Amino acid sequence: MTYNPQQIIAKGPRLVAETAAEAIDNDAWLEGATYSILEEDEDRNIWRIDAFPTTEEEDERLQELLAEYPELVVTADQLADADWLAMALSGLPPVRAGRFFVYGIHDRGKKPLNAVNLRIEAGAAFGTGHHGTTVGCLWAYNDLLKKHRYERVLDVGAGTGVLAIAAAKTGTKYAVGTDIDAISVRISNENAKLNAAAARFVWANGLNHKDVRKDAPYDLVFANILARPLVGLSQSIKTALKPGGTVILSGLLRTQERFVKAAYLSKGFRVVRRIHRDAWCTLVMQRGS
Structure with a gap:
């Protein structure tokens, strides 16, 4: 039925x-x-x-x-x-997060000239850019770009690929994303083509995929997943980052912030910044040398 x-x-x-x-x-x-x-x-x-x-x-x-x-x-x-997901997305307004403007095909006529425009079609994947966690990641990355450029970026749990694509569109030479869902990987690669972005996405459970290892260590890692997987991956993320590298963690509620932060502090990270949006928290942390 x-x-x-x-x-x-x-x-x-x-x-x-x-x-x-x-x-x-x-x-x-x-x-x-x-x-x-x-x-x-x-x-x-x-x-x-x-x-x-x-x-x-x-x-x-x-x-x-x-x-x-x-x-x-x-x-x-x-x-x-009907295609209720597409219908729901068609009613969502575009999102502006600093220099980034995230939009769907229904808003392609609204692209500002002074923005990094990211066309993201969700399909059956998570991460249109509207969710508080994704917006928090984009804002955090926007502010980091004021002082730094990142040659190697990893996006763990990429969803639609918006974060790795944002990195590729702002000068990252090696932008790779992973997801445990094969449909999300397909949609991410399609979105990379739509945006003419040199980002690639692979199906992987964890950070041991050969296409992830070959570009390590990374200057920056996005991990917009859930609190428990963030804690479980803390050592793997540390290993994937170069000393002094930055991780942007999200997908966690404010009530889970202390739990996640403690896991990374115990691995030698320090807190650079935290962003609260609605009930969600984004943490920017730096690996020790």
Whole structure:
């Protein structure tokens, strides 16, 4: 039986919403779940989770998990029997993050002349540039570029490839991205062609792929994934970076910042900067010499 896609919406106080979002991240059954969390009403302290299950099992598990938080008001709306992801993306405005302008084909006429324009088509991959984690990474990278140029950049968990493509469009000679999802790798490579960017993407679980090792050590590593994988990869990321190299970490909630930061501090990194956007945190850290 074909699954009819739904949008699950949960609204409630910030602490409860963040706790529920962290539970989604830590649930093995929801490892690939697509959701976002943002502030809907600052005055009333209402935060909102939007989840887009792609199977009946994922739908049921999301609703079971969210029901464990009685302070959240949970609703589910049936989505039209159409390419709902493309429809949703067509309604998203372009994103400006410093010098970077991220847009889809529906906004190709809005490209500013004074920007690094990145056309990103999501398909079934994560990372249009609208999510707080991706925007945080772009802002962090934009500010780093004011003082540095990076010849070798690695993007771990590339999604649509937007971060590695941004690097390739701003002077990086060797830009490589990885993802554990084969569809994301295909979409990333397609986006690199759309942007005439010399970035390449490979299917890899971890950092041991030969195409990752051959360009190491890297000057900069993006890792926009989830908190637990960020911690698990801390030693591998250190090894992939040159001494003094920079890592931009995201995909973590503010409530997970201390947990992730501690893992990297224990490996000899220092905090350069942190960016908070909605409920999300981006950490910029530098490897010790």
